[in-house]
Amino acid sequence: MRYKTIIGLEIHVELMTDTKIFCNCTNEFGGEANSHCCPVCLGLPGAIPRLNKRVLEYAIKAGTAFNTHISNHIKMDRKNYFYADLTKGFQTSQNEIPICSEGYIEIELEEGTKKVHLQRIHIEEDTGKSIHTENDETLLDYNRAGVPLIEIVSKPEMNSAEEARLFLENLRATLKYIEVSDCKMEEGSLRCDVNINVVDSETGQKTRISEIKNLNSFRSVVKSIEYEEERHIDLLKKGENTDKETRRWDEVKAETVLMRGKAGASDYRFAVEGDIPPFILEDTFINEIQNNMPELPHEKKERFISQYDLSSYDAGVLTQSRDLAAFFEDTVKNINDTKLVSNWIMGDVLRRLNEEDLEIDSLKFGAKALADLISLVKDGKINNNTGKKVLRDMFDTGKDPNTIVKEQGLIQISDEGELEGMIDTVLDENEQSIIDFKNGKDRAVGFLIGQIMKKSRGKANPQVVNKLLLEKLKER
Amino acid sequence: MISKEDVSQIAELCKLSFDDVENDGFIKEFEKVLNLVENIKEADTSDIEPTYQVNQYKDPFIGDEVEESLPQKEVLKNTVEEKYGYFKILKVVD
Ligand SMILES: [Zn+2]
Numbered sequence: 001m002r003y004k005t006i007i008g009l010e011i012h013v014e015l016m017t018d019t020k021i022f023c024n025c026t027n028e029f030g031g032e033a034n035s036h037c038c039p040v041c042l043g044l045p046g047a048i049p050r051l052n053k054r055v056l057e058y059a060i061k062a063g064t065a066f067n068t069h070i071s072n073h074i075k076m077d078r079k080n081y082f083y084a085d086l087t088k089g090f091q092t093s094q095n096e097i098p099i100c101s102e103g104y105i106e107i108e109l110e111e112g113t114k115k116v117h118l119q120r121i122h123i124e125e126d127t128g129k130s131i132h133t134e135n136d137e138t139l140l141d142y143n144r145a146g147v148p149l150i151e152i153v154s155k156p157e158m159n160s161a162e163e164a165r166l167f168l169e170n171l172r173a174t175l176k177y178i179e180v181s182d183c184k185m186e187e188g189s190l191r192c193d194v195n196i197n198v199v200d201s202e203t204g205q206k207t208r209i210s211e212i213k214n215l216n217s218f219r220s221v222v223k224s225i226e227y228e229e230e231r232h233i234d235l236l237k238k239g240e241n242t243d244k245e246t247r248r249w250d251e252v253k254a255e256t257v258l259m260r261g262k263a264g265a266s267d268y269r270f271a272v273e274g275d276i277p278p279f280i281l282e283d284t285f286i287n288e289i290q291n292n293m294p295e296l297p298h299e300k301k302e303r304f305i306s307q308y309d310l311s312s313y314d315a316g317v318l319t320q321s322r323d324l325a326a327f328f329e330d331t332v333k334n335i336n337d338t339k340l341v342s343n344w345i346m347g348d349v350l351r352r353l354n355e356e357d358l359e360i361d362s363l364k365f366g367a368k369a370l371a372d373l374i375s376l377v378k379d380g381k382i383n384n385n386t387g388k389k390v391l392r393d394m395f396d397t398g399k400d401p402n403t404i405v406k407e408q409g410l411i412q413i414s415d416e417g418e419l420e421g422m423i424d425t426v427l428d429e430n431e432q433s434i435i436d437f438k439n440g441k442d443r444a445v446g447f448l449i450g451q452i453m454k455k456s457r458g459k460a461n462p463q464v465v466n467k468l469l470l471e472k473l474k475e476r
Numbered sequence: 477m478i479s480k481e482d483v484s485q486i487a488e489l490c491k492l493s494f495d496d497v498e499n500d501g502f503i504k505e506f507e508k509v510l511n512l513v514e515n516i517k518e519a520d521t522s523d524i525e526p527t528y529q530v531n532q533y534k535d536p537f538i539g540d541e542v543e544e545s546l547p548q549k550e551v552l553k554n555t556v557e558e559k560y561g562y563f564k565i566l567k568v569v570d
Contacts (some may be wrong), residue, residue, distance in 0.1 A: 024543035139562035
């Protein structure tokens with residue numbers, strides 16, 4: 001490949017603490033404008049910020065999950081810039097000493113596992129929200145000002161949109177597993193900036209870095225990378241270059257748009273945050289967090305493979321979210337057949353959830369109900385197709401599978417006498433199929449089974465029907 | 477020495493603009509400040525750790541417990557213009 005794309009990501013993640021980072025205002029999303037504010041997060045003169053210790057805890061948890069070095073020396077800095085969503089004229093952040101440094105996230109590629117290294121993770125405060133109206137006004141809501149963030153900065157080690165997507169998926173799954181963020185991109189609790197440029201491996205020429213700001217879906221990350229990749233390669237082909245510039249993704253036009261070029265580059269004039277004294281964090285605090293880490297996605301996957309004898313693929317799908325993995329384990333507790341349970345969950349359950357773009361926690365029925373349904377099928381009380389139909393009803397109504405089966409009279413007919421009667425009737429009605437069968441047309445059998453199933457309103461036991469039908473055909 | 481360009485660049489970062497007379501005034505004022513810093517720089521600090529803070533809190537933290545925020549009315553009390561509970565300013569787009 002002549003052109004090599006180089007991608008680095010910066011991800012801002014809002015932490016699920018109860019309060020903001022430097023005051024006791026609630027960290028709840030939304031709310032009436034400017035109703036979650038106090039002198040500290042409004043930056044009123046004389047107000048003194050104090051750090052919420054849980055923010056450190058969550059940052060250390062994330063740093064540990066991503067294999068970083070944790071600094072016990074905590075120091076905050078002021079990042080100065082003028083913008084109306086900052087009440088103080090600076091953002092309190094960490095510049096010189098990030099709480100976490102180095103580390104890596106692993107992604108699974110066809111050619112094997114790739115480690116994408118992290119530069120740093122630091123803590124900082126979120127800014128307020130501005131709304132620009134048609135009437136040349138900007139409206140400001142400071143409910144979000146002071147919401148705790150971690151900023152995760154990767155090294156520029158990804159080489160395609162696909163790698164960036166896998167990196168983000170792993171990152172999001174892990175942060176949700178360790179319960180430091182809900183990572184809801186639609187609510188802005190996970191936001192991504194992309195740094196991208198392209199190198200021509202033949203000439204050694206490379207384009208300057210473009211930064212694409214504030215992407216709020218994985219889809220727009222992928223699309224904007226693909227767009228920029230092509231733009232940079234075209235420039236190299238023409239022997240041209242781009243300025244180091246900031247761009248944004250225009251969803252409607254499906255292109256990136258210049259926000260500001262080099263001339264508008266900021267100079268943040270970092271300074272020490274004098275209101276929050278630097279301090280040394282006790283080792284016991286860090287050790288306590290590190291010794292009590294919840295199971296991480298890749299650890300759970302390994303355990304699923306060995307404990308439930310699942311394939312690597314199946315274990316990967318079932319552990320993609322903590323809730324889904326818990327649902328699987330709860331179901332298995334009620335019916336000890338991991339293969340059947342994984343088939344049902346990965347098949348009909350996930351298909352329906354994906355179709356409706358829902359998460360497992362929005363199901364109207366629980367793991368026990370799914371286990372009951374699988375038992376009904378396994379014990380031959382209903383056949384597989386009826387099982388699927390009952391599951392659809394459970395999705396819609398949340399009713400118990402036994403109730404559905406009883407109410408609709410779906411119990412499978414396995415009684416040979418009853419089935420023989422149906423088979424005789426169908427054969428009498430379909431003389432031609434019998435002739436076809438005698439002439440070696442196997443398709444006739446399928447057709448006849450279909451007719452018998454129809455006659456039984458889907459309740460006949462297909463194995464028994466199959467056996468009896470072949471016997472009867474030979475007799476005729 | 478501070479140049480006219482230095483002053484303009486700092487002004488731009490502060491989203492301010494000045495005419496030539498004002499600019500020249502700033503050059504003189506900045507130089508005074510810089511000279512003071514030059515004086516301080518003469519002190520030998522090679523063996524001294526930086527001091528960021530002289531008041532050491534024993535416990536610099538707050539607990540993660542929600543307390544009541546200010547009423548919206550109180551938050552907006554000092555603003556010149558508000559709309560629907562928001563602070564209203566002239567449109568600024570980054
Ligand atoms: Zn506050």
